[in-house]
Amino acid sequence: MAGRSVVVGVGHYLPERVVPNSEFEKTLDTTDEWIRTRSGIERRHFAADDESTSDLATKAAEAALADAGLTVDDIDAIIVATSTADLTFPSAATMVQARLGMTKGFAFDVQAVCAGFVFALSNANALILSGQAKRVLVIGAETFSRIMDWTDRSTCVLFGDGAGALVLELQEGEGTSDDRGILATDLNSDGRYKDLLYVDGGVSTQSTGHLRMQGNQVFRHAVEKLAKTAETALGAAGLGSADVDWIVPHQANIRIIQGTAKKMGLPMENVVVTVQDHGNTSAASIPLALSVGKQRGQIKRGDLIVTEAIGGGLAWGAVVLRW
Numbered sequence: 001m002a003g004r005s006v007v008v009g010v011g012h013y014l015p016e017r018v019v020p021n022s023e024f025e026k027t028l029d030t031t032d033e034w035i036r037t038r039s040g041i042e043r044r045h046f047a048a049d050d051e052s053t054s055d056l057a058t059k060a061a062e063a064a065l066a067d068a069g070l071t072v073d074d075i076d077a078i079i080v081a082t083s084t085a086d087l088t089f090p091s092a093a094t095m096v097q098a099r100l101g102m103t104k105g106f107a108f109d110v111q112a113v114c115a116g117f118v119f120a121l122s123n124a125n126a127l128i129l130s131g132q133a134k135r136v137l138v139i140g141a142e143t144f145s146r147i148m149d150w151t152d153r154s155t156c157v158l159f160g161d162g163a164g165a166l167v168l169e170l171q172e173g174e175g176t177s178d179d180r181g182i183l184a185t186d187l188n189s190d191g192r193y194k195d196l197l198y199v200d201g202g203v204s205t206q207s208t209g210h211l212r213m214q215g216n217q218v219f220r221h222a223v224e225k226l227a228k229t230a231e232t233a234l235g236a237a238g239l240g241s242a243d244v245d246w247i248v249p250h251q252a253n254i255r256i257i258q259g260t261a262k263k264m265g266l267p268m269e270n271v272v273v274t275v276q277d278h279g280n281t282s283a284a285s286i287p288l289a290l291s292v293g294k295q296r297g298q299i300k301r302g303d304l305i306v307t308e309a310i311g312g313g314l315a316w317g318a319v320v321l322r323w
């Protein structure tokens with residue numbers, strides 16, 4: 001017998017405003033065709049001026065709780081993966097906690113940029129397996145529209161806002177790879193690559209700053225590191241690519257998604273793709289894709305899923321779970 005962190009609920013929230021690629025043609029030297037062919041993105045959602053990351057996170061959390069048939073009274077901890085919290089402090093997670101009416105347990109944020117949800121899932125799993133929590137609400141939520149340089153065509157067309165959430169619950173498994181729940185995780189970072197992807201401001205430098213990215217350099221690292229972390233996590237679970245029903249990748253660029261699947265020896269029929277509709281929503285992209293994948297009827301109970309993500313840091317990792 002072995003404890004497992006099993007997904008018992010999933011949900012997401014996307015802001016109302018949808019921005020098609022054509023809108024950028026009005027203000028930038030770019031085209032819908034360039035954005036589609038280089039990134040796979042067709043549209044993205046942007047939060048309203050009075051909508052913040054914790055608003056998006058709260059709505060996604062409510063959807064996941066409803067899907068699980070649970071209330072906040074059943075939850076021991078909340079983790080929000082985000083790089084765009086409402087305030088410097090308190091954490092977005094404690095703001096979500098208050099909004100949900102939860103007055104016990106604990107809540108905190110995890111910051112690993114686009115890899116944030118994978119890091120948050122791994123942390124939630126560790127809390128559950130070490131007996132510190134039985135049920136954890138794990139949320140990825142971002143408002144990257146707030147850190148875009150709208151004059152930089154090489155970045156501002158790529159990102160979007162949104163939120164997704166999972167409820168993880170301690171259940172007993174057999175201790176084999178047939179168990180439902182998180183089977184293995186693999187986390188990595190290498191701070192030497194800071195200059196490839198960062199925000200040129202922050203509290204300690206007294207500004208908000210804008211996202212800066214050497215896209216082609218990040219691209220170069222992405223496929224190789226993502227395929228390797230996915231294979232490492234699968235190996236730790238005693239599994240291989242052939243066992244995978246769904247890759248649910250961080251949705252940054254369709255060419256990275258295709259390249260990683262190919263390197264893993266899997267066809268695109270085994271990949272949940274939402275980048276065309278959401279753009280890159282950073283830490284929100286994986287839970288958004290899990291929720292949409294379930295809604296579409298792609299992801300079913302018992303399916304073996306590998307999630308993988310890379311982002312600023314660089315930080316990257318993968319989680320293998322059975323749905």
Ligand code: ACO
Binds near residue numbers: 039157217282310
């Ligand atoms: N419209 C038209 N032309 C553009 C645009 C645009 N929106 N943006 C850039 N270009 C131009 C460039 O200026 C360049 O022109 P030049 O050759 O005259 O200098 C040309 O297009 C090619 O630029 P590249 O950057 O080499 O294009 P590439 O094919 O690499 O695609 C992209 C760019 C989409 C950014 C890609 O590199 C990418 O997706 N990179 C990875 C992004 C990513 O995965 N990020 C990780 C997670 S994000 C996070 O952690 C926050």
